[in-house]
Amino acid sequence: MTKAEMTARGWDELDVLLVSGDAYVDHPSFGVALLARLLEAEGYRVGILAQPDWRNPEALRVMGRPRLFAGVSAGAMDSMVNHYTAAKKIRRDDAYTPGGRAGARPNRAVIAYTAALKGAFKGLPVLIGGIEASLRRLAHYDYWDDAVRRSVLVDSKADLLLYGMAEAALLEVTRRAAAGEALKAMTDIRGTAWLTSEVPEHCLRLPSFEEVAADPAAFGEAFRLAEREQNPANARPLSQGHGTRTLVVNPPAFPLSEEQLDRLYSLPFRKTPHPSYDQPIPAYEQIRFSITSHRGCFGGCAFCAITHHQGKLIQSRSESSILAEVDALTEHPDFRGTITDIGGPTANMYGLDCGDEQAKQVCRRSGCLFPKPCKHLRVDDRRAVRLLDRVRRHARVKHVFVASGVRYDLLERQPDYFDALLSRYIGGLLKVAPESTSAAVTKVMRKPGPQIFINFLQRFRERSAAAGLRQAVVPYLIAGHPGATLSDTVDVALFLREHHLRVEQVQEFTPTPGTLSTCIYHTGRDPLTGEKLYVARTEKERKLQKALLLWHLPEQRALVAEALRLAGREREGRVLLEGGVSRKPGRRSRR
Template identity: 45%
Template sequence: MFLPMTRAEMEKRGWTELDVILITGDAYIDSPFSGVAIIGRVLEDAGYRVGIIACPDPRDEDAFKALGKPKLFWGITAGAMDSMVANYTPLGKRRFQDDLLPEGKLTRPDRATIVYTNTILRLFGREVPIILGGIEASLRRIIHYDYWDDDLRRSVLMDSKADYLVYGMGEKTILEIAHKLARNEDIRDIRGLCYLSSSPPPEGIELPGWDEVKKDPLAFIEMFHLFYANQDPITGKRLFQRQTPNDAPPRYLIHNPPALPLTTEELDHVYELPYEHDAHPLHKKQGRIRALETIQFSLTTHRGCYGGCHFCAIGVHQGRWIISRSEDSLLREAKRLTKHPAFKGYFFDVGGPTANMWQMDCAKKAKSGACRERHCLLPHPCERLIPSHERQIRLLQAIRRLPGVKGVFVASGIRPDLVYADPDGEAYVREIAFYHTSGQLKLAPEHTESKILSLMGKPDLETLLRFRRDFLRFSHEAGKKQFLSYYFIAAYPGCSREDMIKAKHFIQKHLHLTPEQVQIFTPTPSTYASVMYYTERDPFHPERKLFVEKNPSEKQKQKDILQTSLEKAKKKP
C-alpha cells in the first residue's frame, strides 16, 4: 500500500489527520531510491501517520490543501536533485524534460525548497514547524556560491523562512525530531539539524560570516575548509555562521554536528520496509516516468563514498564513510523483486555511489573518524582500506542464480584504482565482463591531463587504461561484443582550450573513440569545485590563481573539442 496522496487513501487507512506531510518536487515513486519514500516509510514504521504531496503546482492551492495540515510538522524537499540543476543546462538554458516527473514535464519550480515553503507559510502559517531536507537544502545549508545568480547566497533557511533543516541522510534525525515534537520537547540539540538564532551558541566553531565572505575570496575558502572538516560524524563540531551584515540585526545559522551513520542492521531495515517499487497510481495515469525504468529493479548496496572528487556532493551529503548493507538483506530484496508483476528478469544496477566500494572501508573511521591529513584514494589507495572484491563477486553470483533472473548488471561507477589495489582485481574485471555488463560499461575518468585531474581530486589514468585492456580482453574471451563509454567534463576550473585539445589527442590515441558523454561543468553548491569556480583560486593552494572559463560560448567550444576531429579542434577559433 502506498503512503496516501489523497483523502480517500487516508480514509482507507482509517486516518482523519496526519502527523507528518512530506512535500517533494519529484513524482512519488515508492522505492528506496527515493529519499521522500524512505523518510515516509521510516516514519510510518515508527507508528506515525504520513502523507505525501508530490510535484505540486505552486499556483494550485488545492494541491497543498489536499491532505489537510499535519499534527507534528511539514517536511519539504525539492526532490532527488537541486531544482536549478534539474531545470537548467550548464549554459543556463531551460531543459526540455525532467526524468523524475510524469511525461518529463517541467513542473518543478526554480528554487523549489523556497517556493514550497513560502506556499505553506501563506496557506497555513506557522502552526507546526516546517522542516527542510533533501539534497537542495542539504547543500545550501551554509552561505554558498549560487551559479545561477553568479553570487553568494545565504543559507536556504534564511531565504525560505523555514524553521529547521535536516542535512545528510536524515533517518535518525527525522525520527528523533518526530519523537521529541510528539512529546513537546525542544529539538535544537539533535544531530544533523540546522536552525537560526539571534545569538551564537555558547560553544562551537564560528565560520566566517556574510560580510567577510562577500568581501574576501580567501575568507570564503577558509569558511569552506572549516565546514568540510567538520562533516565527519565522529570528529565534527557544532558550527555557527552569521547570515546578516554586521549593520543589520544578527541572525546566526546554528549547524549541529552530523548525525551518526546507520549501522548495517539499521540500513538493512530501512531498505526492507514495504515499498511498492512503483510510481503512485496517480502518476501512472499521468504518463511515463523515465527514472522508474532504471531504479525499479536496481539494488542499493551501500551509502557514502570516500572518492573525494571535488566536483561531487556525495561526500558532504551522504558522507565519506561506506555504510554497507548485508549480503542477506540484498538477497532478500532481490528475491522479493523477482515476484513483482513488472519484473522481466533483469536487475539493471547493483551498486551505490561507487559500485566497488561495497563492504570496503577502514576500521579507523569508526573509532576516530575519517583522516583529515590524507585522502583515502590519492595519490594511491590507503593501505588501511580493505581492497577485496571477493564478497561483491559472491553477491553478484548469488543474485544471478536466483530463479527468474536473466541478467544482473553493474551500472554504477567503478573505480579502477580501487580495483587494482586488490591483488585479485583482475578476477573482478573478468566477472564484470563475463556476466555483469549490459553491452556497455560506463567509466568516469572526467579528464586526461594531470593538472586538471589533480584539481578534480581524480587519479591519473594508468589504472583506467589497465582496466580497459583487461575488460576488452575478458569480453573477447567471453565471446561478447562489449564496449566501454567514458564521462568527461569540459570547462572545469583550471581547464583551458589547450587542455581539451590535449585530452582529445589522448582519447584518440589511447581510447580510440570520440566520447559521447561530455558534460560542461556545473558548479553545484557546497563542493570544492564551486569554490574554485567562484574564487578563481586553488583552495588547497590559495595563493595560486586559476584560469576559469566563464564565457558560455567558450565553454561550449571546450565541449565541442572532444566531440569533433582533432584537426578541426586545433583550427577552431
C-alpha cells in the same frame, strides 16, 4: 496523497505532511518515499504532496493541517540544476515528473514550498531537507545568480534544516515533536542546522555570510574550514553569522549500521509510482528493476556532491537483505528476469571500509583515494563478488548487470571483481569516469591521473580479448572544469584518438552548491592549497572544450579547428581533423 486515501485508512488527520518536488514513486531510491515509509513504520500518519501547485494554497490543504509539522524537499535534484543547463538554458524535460514534463516544480523549490506551506497553514512548523537543502546549508555560491547566497534555512524561513540522508534526524525530530517540543527548540540533533540570535561559544566559527559574499578569499577560507568537519567521529559544530543571527550546523549524523540499513529496505514499498499517474516517470523506468546495495562514496571527487550529502563512509546492506529484495522484485508483474543494476554511488565500493578503527576516528580527509589511496583502506572484493554470484544464481533471475559507475583505480586492487564484471555483469559496455586525461586537470578534480587510466584500459582489453568478448569502455568526461585550458583539452582529445576511444556524451561543468569545484570556480583558487587556477567562464570556451572531446563528430569539425587555432596547437592537432580513429593492426575501433 488524497483525503479519500486518508479516509480509507481511517485517519482523521496527518501527523506529518511531506512535500516533494518529485512525483511520488513508492521506491527506496526516492528519498521522500523512504522517509515516509520509515515514519509510517514508527506509527505516524504520513501524507505526501508530490509536486503540488505552490501558487494555490488549497492545493496544499487537500489533506488538512498536519498535527506535528510539514517537511519539504526539492526532490532528488537541486531544482535549479533540474531546470537549467550549464549554459543557463531552460531544460525541456524533467525525469522525475510523469511524462517527463518540465515545470512541475518551482525554481528554488525549498524556498517556494516552505513559503507556500507557511501561507496555507499559519504557524505550522516546517523543516527542510533533501539534497537542495543539504548542499545549501551554509552560505554558498549560486551559479544562476552568479552571487553568494545566504543559507537556505535563512532564505526559506523554515524552522529547522536536516542535511544528509536524514533518517535518524527525522525520527528524532518527529518523536520529540510528538512529545510537545517545538522544532526551533531542537538544537542538539546531529545532521541538523538551526538559527539563533546568540553566538555559540562551542562552535568553529566560519567567516560570516557578509564576509564571504564580499570577499572570495573569505569564501575559500569558510569552505576550507567546513571541509575538515565532515567526519561524524570528530566533527565540530559550525557557526556562521547571517546579519543579526547565527547559523549553527551540528556535526553530521553517524552512519547507519547494517541492521538499520537493512530495516529501511525491508519496509513495504510497492516499487511502483502512485496509481493516480497515467504517464510513465522516466527516472522510475531507469531504476525500477535495480537494487541499491550501499550508500556513501570515499572517492572525494572535487565536483561531486555525494560525499557532502551521503558521507564518505560506506554503509552496506547485508547479503540476506539484498537477496530478500531480489525475491520481492521477481514478484513484480513486469519483471522479466533482468536486474538492471546492483550498486550505489560507486558500484565496487560495496562492503569496503577503513581497516583501522582508531584512524577512522581521527581522520579529516575528504576522500580515501586522492592523492593516493589511504594505507588504511580495505578493498577486499570477495564480499561483492559473492553477492553478485548469489543474485545471478537466483532461480528467477536470468541476467544481472552492474550499471552504476565503477572506480577503475580500485579495480586494479580488486582482481576477482574485475574479472567477474567483465565476464558476467556489464553486457559489453563498462562505464567509467576519468572525467579528464590531463594530469593537471585530474589533480584539480581529485581524480586519478592518465597513467592509471591507461593501465586500466590495457587490462580491460587484454582480459576481454582473452575471454573472447567484444567489449568496450564508455568514458565520461567533463568540459570546462576549473583548471582546464583549451590546450589541456586538446591533450585529452589527442589521448582519446591515440587510445581508440570515442565519447558519445560530454558533460559541461555546472557549478553546483557545496562542492570544491564550485568554490574554485567562484574564487579562482583551490581553497585547500591556495593555488591560483584557470577557470573557463565563457559559454564559447566551454563549447570549444566540449567540441574537442567530441572531435570525431563531423558537426564539431569547425569548432575543433577554431579551438586548435586559439590554443596554438594546429600542427599537432591536425590529426583530429582527419576524421576517424587511428587503428592498430588487427584491432577494431573502440567507442
